[in-house]
Amino acid sequence: MGISLTSWADTPTRRRIIDFVERVSGDGPGAVPAAERVAVFDNDGTLWTEKPMPTQLHYIVQQWAAAAAAEPALADRQPYAAAVNGDFAWLGSAVDKHYAGDDSDLKLMIGAILGSTAGMNVLDYEKSVAEFYRSAKHMTLGTPYRDAVFQPMVELLRYLEAHGFSCYIVSGGDRDFMRPITSEYYGIPPERVIGSAVGLSYDADSSEVRYASTFDFMDDGPVKPVRIWTRIGRRPILAAGNSNGDIEMLRYTQGSQESLALLIHHDDTSGRGDAPYDSGAELALAAAAEHDFTIVSVRDDWSSVFVPQGAADTA
Amino acid sequence: MGISLTSWADTPTRRRIIDFVERVSGDGPGAVPAAERVAVFDNDGTLWTEKPMPTQLHYIVQQWAAAAAAEPALADRQPYAAAVNGDFAWLGSAVDKHYAGDDSDLKLMIGAILGSTAGMNVLDYEKSVAEFYRSAKHMTLGTPYRDAVFQPMVELLRYLEAHGFSCYIVSGGDRDFMRPITSEYYGIPPERVIGSAVGLSYDADSSEVRYASTFDFMDDGPVKPVRIWTRIGRRPILAAGNSNGDIEMLRYTQGSQESLALLIHHDDTSGRGDAPYDSGAELALAAAAEHDFTIVSVRDDWSSVFVPQGAADTA
Numbered sequence: 034m035g036i037s038l039t040s041w042a043d044t045p046t047r048r049r050i051i052d053f054v055e056r057v058s059g060d061g062p063g064a065v066p067a068a069e070r071v072a073v074f075d076n077d078g079t080l081w082t083e084k085p086m087p088t089q090l091h092y093i094v095q096q097w098a099a100a101a102a103a104e105p106a107l108a109d110r111q112p113y114a115a116a117v118n119g120d121f122a123w124l125g126s127a128v129d130k131h132y133a134g135d136d137s138d139l140k141l142m143i144g145a146i147l148g149s150t151a152g153m154n155v156l157d158y159e160k161s162v163a164e165f166y167r168s169a170k171h172m173t174l175g176t177p178y179r180d181a182v183f184q185p186m187v188e189l190l191r192y193l194e195a196h197g198f199s200c201y202i203v204s205g206g207d208r209d210f211m212r213p214i215t216s217e218y219y220g221i222p223p224e225r226v227i228g229s230a231v232g233l234s235y236d237a238d239s240s241e242v243r244y245a246s247t248f249d250f251m252d253d254g255p256v257k258p259v260r261i262w263t264r265i266g267r268r269p270i271l272a273a274g275n276s277n278g279d280i281e282m283l284r285y286t287q288g289s290q291e292s293l294a295l296l297i298h299h300d301d302t303s304g305r306g307d308a309p310y311d312s313g314a315e316l317a318l319a320a321a322a323e324h325d326f327t328i329v330s331v332r333d334d335w336s337s338v339f340v341p342q343g344a345a346d347t348a
Numbered sequence: 349m350g351i352s353l354t355s356w357a358d359t360p361t362r363r364r365i366i367d368f369v370e371r372v373s374g375d376g377p378g379a380v381p382a383a384e385r386v387a388v389f390d391n392d393g394t395l396w397t398e399k400p401m402p403t404q405l406h407y408i409v410q411q412w413a414a415a416a417a418a419e420p421a422l423a424d425r426q427p428y429a430a431a432v433n434g435d436f437a438w439l440g441s442a443v444d445k446h447y448a449g450d451d452s453d454l455k456l457m458i459g460a461i462l463g464s465t466a467g468m469n470v471l472d473y474e475k476s477v478a479e480f481y482r483s484a485k486h487m488t489l490g491t492p493y494r495d496a497v498f499q500p501m502v503e504l505l506r507y508l509e510a511h512g513f514s515c516y517i518v519s520g521g522d523r524d525f526m527r528p529i530t531s532e533y534y535g536i537p538p539e540r541v542i543g544s545a546v547g548l549s550y551d552a553d554s555s556e557v558r559y560a561s562t563f564d565f566m567d568d569g570p571v572k573p574v575r576i577w578t579r580i581g582r583r584p585i586l587a588a589g590n591s592n593g594d595i596e597m598l599r600y601t602q603g604s605q606e607s608l609a610l611l612i613h614h615d616d617t618s619g620r621g622d623a624p625y626d627s628g629a630e631l632a633l634a635a636a637a638e639h640d641f642t643i644v645s646v647r648d649d650w651s652s653v654f655v656p657q658g659a660a661d662t663a
Contacts, residue, residue, distance in 0.1 A: 068537060155577055199539075212581045222383060223581030224514075224539075233577060235570035240599045242577045255550035262470055262548060262557045264579065266527045266538030284555045 038192055039336075040185040046334040049327055050189070053293045057270060058196040063291050065270055067197035072271040073261060073282060074186070076204035076211060076228075079275045079297050080219060081182045082171070084307045088178055089210050090124065092165045096149050112142045143248065150231060151246035155209060158244070163213040174339075182218050183306070184340045186273070186297075190219060193271070201225045201269075203261060205253035205278050227260050228252050253278040258285035273297065273329075277316040283326055294326045301331040306338035353507055354651075355500040361649040364642055365504070368608045372585060373511040378606050380585055382512035387586035388576060388597060389501070391519035391526060391543075394590045394612050395534060396497045397486075399622045403493055404525050405439065407480045411464050427457045458563065465546060466561035470524060473559070478528040489654075497533050498621070499655045501588070501612075505534060508586070516540045516584075518576060520568035520593050542579050543567050568593040573600035588612065588644075592631040598641055609641040616646040621653035 041047040057065040077083035097116035101108040108117045115123040127138035150158055171181045190200050202211060202221055208228030215221040229252045232245035252260050258281055261269065272279070272286035273295040283294040296317055300309050311318060321328055331338065356362040372380040392398035412431035416423040423432045430438040442453035465473055486496045505515050517526060517536055523543030530536040544567045547560035567575050573596055576584065587594070587601035588610040598609040611632055615624050626633060636643055646653065 068531075156583075208578075209581070216383075224579065226581065230578065233574045235573045235596055235600070237570060237596060237599070240573075240596075240603045242573050242600070255552060258550045258555075258557050259548045263523075263545065264539065266524070266541065268471075281550055281552060281555075284552070285550070285557070288555045 038185065038188050040188055040338075042334055042336045044334050046327060046329055050293065050295075053271070053291070054193065054196050054198075057291050058198075065291055069267060069270065070193075070196070070198040071265060071267050071269040072193050072198045072200045073203045073227075073257075073269045073273075073286070074190070074200065075274040075276070075279050075282070076202050076206055078299070079183075079273055079279075080186050080202070081178070082174075082307050083275075084310070085173055086121070087206060088171075088181075089206055091169060091172065092162065092210065093146060093149075094121075094124070095165065095169070096161075097145060100149065111138065112145050147231065147244075147246050147248065150244040153244050154239075154241045155233070155244065156241070158209060159213050162210055166214050179214075179218055180339055182340050183297075183335075184337055185335045187219060187340065189273075190221070194220075198271070199225070201227055201261075201265065203252065203257050203272075203282060204228045205251065207231070208252075227264050255281045257282040261285070271295070274317065275299070276313045278313075280317050280320050283317075283320070284324060287324065294324070295329050296321045296326040297329045297331065299331050301335075301338070303332070306331050306335075353500065353503050355503055355653075357649055357651045359649050361642060361644055365608065365610075368586070368606070369508065369511050369513075372606050373513075380606055384582060384585065385508075385511070385513040386580060386582050386584040387508050387513045387515045388518045388542075388572075388584045388588075388601070389505070389515065390589040390591070390594050390597070391517050391521055393614070394498075394588055394594075395501050395517070396493070397489075397622050398590075399625070400488055401436070401439075402521060403486075403496075404521055406484060406487065407477065407525065408461060408464075409434075409436075409439070410480065410484070411476075412460060415464065426453065427460050462546065462559075462561050462563060465559040468559050469554075469556045470548070470559065471556070473524060474528050477525055481529050494529075494533055495654055497655050498650075499652055500650045502534060502655065504588075505536070509535075513586070514540070516542055516576075516580065518567065518572050518587075518597060519543045520566065522546070523567070542575050570596045572597040576600070586610070589632065590614070591628045593628075595632050595635050598632075598635075599639060602639065609639070610644050611636045611641040612644045612646065614646050616650075616653070618647070621646050621650075 038047055056063040057070060074080055077087045094116045097113045101113040101117050107113040111123065127142055131139040166178055169178060170176060171178055174181055193200055200221060202215060202225065204211060206228050208226055208230050211228055212223040212226050215223065215226050230249040232247040232249045233242055234245050236243050250256055268289050269286045270289045270291055271293045272283050274283055275297040286292050287294050299307050302309055320326065353362055371378040372385060389395055392402045409431045412428045416428040416432050422428040426438065442457055446454040481493055484493060485491060486493055489496055508515055515536060517530060517540065519526060521543050523541055523545050526543055527538040527541050530538065530541050545564040547562040547564045548557055549560050551558050565571055583604050584601045585604045585606055586608045587598050589598055590612040598611065601607050602609050614622050617624055635641065
C-alpha cells in the first residue's frame, strides 16, 4: 500500500495490528465491509501528549490572563488570579478538591470557562483557537503543539485509511477546541471529531450559531459509546485509548464480531516521549488484562515518538 | 461529469442550480474549497413524499397495533385504540389539540413512543425499522417507500457529489428511523444523517447502547443550525427544505459567502406527485420572497417526480 508503520518496532503488537487490518480488509474469513471499518481514537495521551497538562488548559489560562489584563479587578479573584500568577498548583488542587467532594473551586473554573464563550459565535471561537495554535509553545517541549503529536499514531491513521477505514477522534476534550487543527495535525476533518460540548443556540437575528452559558455533556467514560452512536450510527471495530475514561469505548468496540482494542501505555523511561505514568489509567490497565485489550508499550512498541519537526508538512 | 439533472425541466431554477455548482466547484471567482462544499437536505417533503403522513407515523402505528395484539388490554386506551382501529383522525386531532394548547393526547402519544423503545438496544431498533421498510407499502401509492423518493432530488445529490460536495440529511424525523435506509434510498450513509433523537445510555453490563425513556431533542426550526454545527462543524453552502421548520437552516446557509437556498414547493396538479399543499409551508414561502430562497416548483421545474420502480437498483 506504500504506507507502513515505520515508527513502530517489529513486535507482537505491531504484528497483531497488521494481522487484524489485513484480515478485516481482505476477502477471507473475518472480512468486514469497508463502510463498517470504523476506528475511534481518544486524543489527549493517545494521539498526542497530555503532559504536563491537556493543551486546552493552556489555552484557557491564556484567555483568563487576557481577561484580567483587560479588566484588572479580575486579577484579585480565582481562577483569574491563578492564571495571572501562573499558579498551576491552584488549578490542580481545584480538581483534587473535586474528587475529595468539594466542588467550590472547580465551579469557579467552569463558570469562568462558560462565561468566556457565552454568546460567542462558534466561528469566532474557531478563529481564537486557531490563533492560539499558531503561536503557543508546548510548556515543556518548547515546540509548537503540532510537534507534540505521536508519530506512530499518525502512521496508524494513514495505514487504516489506506485499508478503507474511516477514523474518528472521540475525546473528553472540547470538540470545538480540536476541530480547528485536526485536519492539519491528524488528517481528520471536523465532521469526524467527537468531543465534549458547550450548549449552543441559534441566533435568528444574525443567522449565527452561538455558545450558550450551559455545559452540554462531557464525552468521557460511558458517554463515549453514546456519542459514537449519535454521531456515526455504527459500532467501531477498532478503538484506541490510554486512560480510565476510554474503558467503555474499548469494551463497546469489542462487541463487534471482529475488533481490536488498543491501550497506549506510557512506560518509556528513555526521555523520547512523556515520562512514564499510570495515573488516570489504573483501571484501564486492569481492564486490559481482564478483557484482552492490546497494550501498546511506548517503550517497546514505538521506535520513535514525536513527529520530526516540519515533517508533517510533507505527510 | 456524466451525471445530469435529467428529471429537471430546463427552467431558470435548473440553470441557477447548475450555475451555482459550476461556480463554487470551478477555479474562478466564487470558488469554494471541496472540504467546504457542504449541502444539507430536509427529508420529509424534500427528498421524499410526506403525504398523507410522515412515514414514521406509519411505523409507530404498526408498533402500537402489534403491542395491543400482544397485550389486548392496551386496545381499550389511546393511542393504541387509534392504532388498532386505524383511526388516523384521532392521531391528527392530537396534534391539532396540541396547537390549541391542550397537550393531553400528544403526551399519550409521546409516552407510548418512548415506552416502546426504552431500554432497547439501538441495533434491535435498527433491525425493526429495516424490517418495516422491507414489507411496508406507502398508504396511497401502494408501493414500497423506496418508490416514494423524489427522483429529481436523488439526481441533485449525485450531481453535487460529482462536484465535490458532501451531502447530509437534516430532518425533523427520528435520526435512527432514517439511518437504516438512507444509504440504499439516497446514497447517504448513517454518519451523514442528522435528525431528532431519543436519549441514549450505555449499558456497561452488556456493552451496548440503549434508548433511554427521555426525549433528547427535536431537530426542527432553530435546532437545525445547532445540530448542523454539532455534527459537521461547518456552515453549509447549499440547503434544501420545504416547510416552516426549514427556514432557519436556509437562512443559516445564506450566511456563507456563496450559497444557494432551495425551497421545494408542492404545487403540482397533474397527479404526478403529491396533491398541491402549502400547509406547514406558509411562513417558508413568505420568507422565500423576502430572503431570495430559490423556489423549486414541482409543477414547473421537475419533469418527473418519483423514481421509476426498480430503477434505483442500478443507480
